[in-house]
Amino acid sequence: MEETSTRLAHLIEERIGMQAKLSIPRIAAMLETMAPAARQTWSKSLLDSQPDDPSWLDFIEDIFNHETFFFRHPRQLQHLAENVLPDLIRARRQRGETRFRVWCAGCSSGEEVHSIALLVRQSLASPEGGGVGQWDLEFLGTDLSSRILDTARRGHYVASPGLNSFRDIPDYAQDWFRAVLHEGRDVWSPDPDLARRMRFLPHNLTCDPPPLGDVDLVLCRNILIYFNLRHAHAAIATLAQALRPGGILVLGPADGLREAPGLEMVCDPQAVVWRKREAA
Ligand SMILES: C[S@@+](CC[C@H](N)C(=O)[O-])C[C@H]1O[C@@H](n2cnc3c(N)ncnc32)[C@H](O)[C@@H]1O
Structure with a gap:
């Protein structure tokens, strides 16, 4: 056995x-x-x-771990909202560009995609962002599991007791999660304006080519921790290939990558993120 x-x-x-x-x-x-x-x-x-x-x-x-929840690693996301997103948006606007693309690799049932989408929209709505209306926004969530992607596409999040999707909403995001009473249960439905800019597709990080290019921000959190080194490096190469020069890769705090060709580590007390070199 x-x-x-x-x-x-x-x-x-x-x-x-x-x-x-x-x-x-x-x-x-x-x-x-x-x-x-x-x-x-x-x-x-x-x-x-x-x-x-x-x-x-x-x-x-039966082997996968699909655990996820809204605003997981809240301090890291707050750091993105306060520092990383404004820089990325400024760089786009300085070039006169108004397209902004985000890829969440290994997104599970989609909570991570909604969390980052809410933060991106907030940044674009600020005076520095110039208003959401002028931006062409795209959010792609991918996962190896077709079953969990069906859940993500349904976008129907129920506040069940215990380890639910809403277990750790930080104060700064509370306003986005006013539960709506629906058929006797507390259900959160995604903002339709953001949801229509989202796609969920199957993708295997160990062997598939990037599902899109010219990406501003890639999140790949709490996945590489399960991979062996060879597959982690293959996945990083794919994620880096998807990024535009100057684009940002965000890993989970425990994912523990030490080197990534073509990317430079940007250290901050709140988060470690990687930036694609401009010349790469
Ligand atoms: C623990 S969840 C993390 C979800 C989310 N990124 C988060 O941090 O909350 C890991 C996800 O990675 C997916 N996954 C595992 N191996 C994968 C692979 N080779 N390619 C793409 N996704 C994979 C699993 O199906 C699962 O949904």
Whole structure:
């Protein structure tokens, strides 16, 4: 059983980046629940599967960690709103450009995309931004899991007890989350004006090319922490390729990347972000 878990975990690592040691306990627990004959059939079919086979996709759905919530890492987002976004917007306006693109890679059910969209809109609405109306805004959320992307597209966020999407809204963002009573439950629906500027697409960070280019801001938070070094570097190269020169990459505080070709680290007490070199 141990050998089966290890072989499946290595196939996961190869295909989606998650380090084998992280998935082995989960796979072992799945195998425990099966009769010995069923274990063999199940594992053989997965080991022989293609990455887009429904059985493989169902299997990795059980392995993923989709945890996310609105305004996760609030101090980092506040730093973006107060320092990074104004710089990016100023640079766009100095060039006479009015397009602003954001890509959230590994966006799960979309809370991260809505959080950054609310902050971008606030920055553009300020006198320095010149007003939202003149901007061509685009927010792309991607994830490997088609199932979680369906949730993101539905954009229907229910305040359930416990680990819900609203568990840690910082004071500065409270105004955007006045719950709306809907069919007897507290539900938050995205701002329609922002939602129509959002797209959610499948994308595998370990092997797919960037889904768009000339991006001003890329967020890829709480994903690389699961990857081995080789896949983390491949993902960083893809994220960097999507950025326009001077564009910004934001990782999660625990993602722990030390070097990224073509990018320079911009350190601040509140956040570590990476900027694509102008000459790159
Ligand atoms: C822990 S969630 C983080 C969500 C969000 N970025 C946040 O910080 O709240 C990690 C997400 O990464 C996705 N993911 C895992 N491996 C991936 C890969 N190889 N390519 C794209 N997305 C991946 C998972 O499906 C999951 O939704």
